[in-house]
Amino acid sequence: MGIETIGVIGAGQMGNGIAQVAAVAGLRVTMVDVKQEFVDRGMATIRKSLAKMVEKQKMTAADQAAALGRIGTATDLSGAEGWDMAIEAAVENETVKKDLFRELDQKCRPGAILATNTSSISITAIGAATRRPESVIGMHFMNPVPLMTLVEVIRGHATSGATAAAVVDLAKTMGKTPLEANDSPGFVANRILLPMINEAIFALHEGVATKESIDGIMKLGMNHPMGPLALADFIGLDTCLSILQVLHDGFNDSKYRPCPLLKKMVAAGHLGKKTGQGFYHY
Numbered sequence: 001m002g003i004e005t006i007g008v009i010g011a012g013q014m015g016n017g018i019a020q021v022a023a024v025a026g027l028r029v030t031m032v033d034v035k036q037e038f039v040d041r042g043m044a045t046i047r048k049s050l051a052k053m054v055e056k057q058k059m060t061a062a063d064q065a066a067a068l069g070r071i072g073t074a075t076d077l078s079g080a081e082g083w084d085m086a087i088e089a090a091v092e093n094e095t096v097k098k099d100l101f102r103e104l105d106q107k108c109r110p111g112a113i114l115a116t117n118t119s120s121i122s123i124t125a126i127g128a129a130t131r132r133p134e135s136v137i138g139m140h141f142m143n144p145v146p147l148m149t150l151v152e153v154i155r156g157h158a159t160s161g162a163t164a165a166a167v168v169d170l171a172k173t174m175g176k177t178p179l180e181a182n183d184s185p186g187f188v189a190n191r192i193l194l195p196m197i198n199e200a201i202f203a204l205h206e207g208v209a210t211k212e213s214i215d216g217i218m219k220l221g222m223n224h225p226m227g228p229l230a231l232a233d234f235i236g237l238d239t240c241l242s243i244l245q246v247l248h249d250g251f252n253d254s255k256y257r258p259c260p261l262l263k264k265m266v267a268a269g270h271l272g273k274k275t276g277q278g279f280y281h282y
């Protein structure tokens with residue numbers, strides 16, 4: 001049976017993007033968050049994003065209405081038994097994710113695939129919190145989900161080939177390009193990206209250059225679309241710190257130690273674009 005109905009857990013910047021892209025691709029979606037206001041904020045973002053697509057003539061008003069009509073919302077997992085698959089995009093915290101997967105495992109029907117959009121946490125460990133590790137997989141979308149084409153597909157130690165094949169197919173249905181990786185801290189994308197971002201923060205912390213210079217040098221010099229500090233703001237500084245901690249713990253290598261300035265900014269609640277203040281003001 002194909003995947004037609006999915007639950008997206010987390011209505012934050014990634015969750016609402018995944019829900020949007022899935023609904024546009026014709027899937028029925030339930031977007032779940034812990035509070036109604038978070039779900040409402042996620043829906044508002046989706047409405048705005050789809051309206052922009054209509055404005056740019058990338059989508060008709062009829063398709064926009066149909067996509068919106070395919071998205072429902074919830075503040076708990078009580079409807080999970082009706083889903084063919086769940087894609088979890090809650091906070092980057094191993095305990096939260098394991099608790100969620102335990103509950104999803106209890107509520108979703110046997111055979112339903114449980115995917116996580118984690119940036120770095122072990123798929124094997126998340127799978128081991130369930131009784132169906134063969135159906136647990138990493139489906140790592142990039143931010144912003146509607147624009148970025150890559151989906152990193154990560155198999156845990158016990159993930160079955162059938163699960164991986166179904167998720168590769170789903171990613172293609174969603175208009176994305178899936179590329180596979182094995183389970184290892186940070187997988188491929190963030191294992192390479194986060195040390196660069198961390199190094200940029202160290203350069204700022206040590207007064208090597210201003211934030212504008214650091215970002216400008218990387219943009220112009222490396223032809224990157226945005227500088228690493230702006231990118232960190234965009235990802236979320238809490239998420240960046242969590243990923244670096246997973247790399248640091250997972251490899252037990254000091255080269256991944258998070259810069260003290262990053263830790264301080266997260267402690268201050270300056271999490272980047274989503275809170276209006278990070279390395280830049282929004």
Ligand SMILES: NC(=O)c1ccc[n+]([C@@H]2O[C@H](COP(=O)([O-])OP(=O)(O)OC[C@H]3O[C@@H](n4cnc5c(N)ncnc54)[C@H](O)[C@@H]3O)[C@@H](O)[C@H]2O)c1
Nearest residue numbers: 010011012013014015033034089090091092118119143235
């Ligand atoms: N930000 C990025 O660029 C990016 C890119 C790829 C992957 N990711 C990953 O995607 C996930 C989400 O990141 P984000 O940037 O969307 O974070 P975010 O902070 O914007 O959103 C997280 C959402 O999850 C909700 N949440 C927390 N616990 C929950 C629970 N138990 N049930 C339901 N909802 C819950 C929060 O209320 C919040 O709305 C993380 O694992 C992150 O590492 C992020």
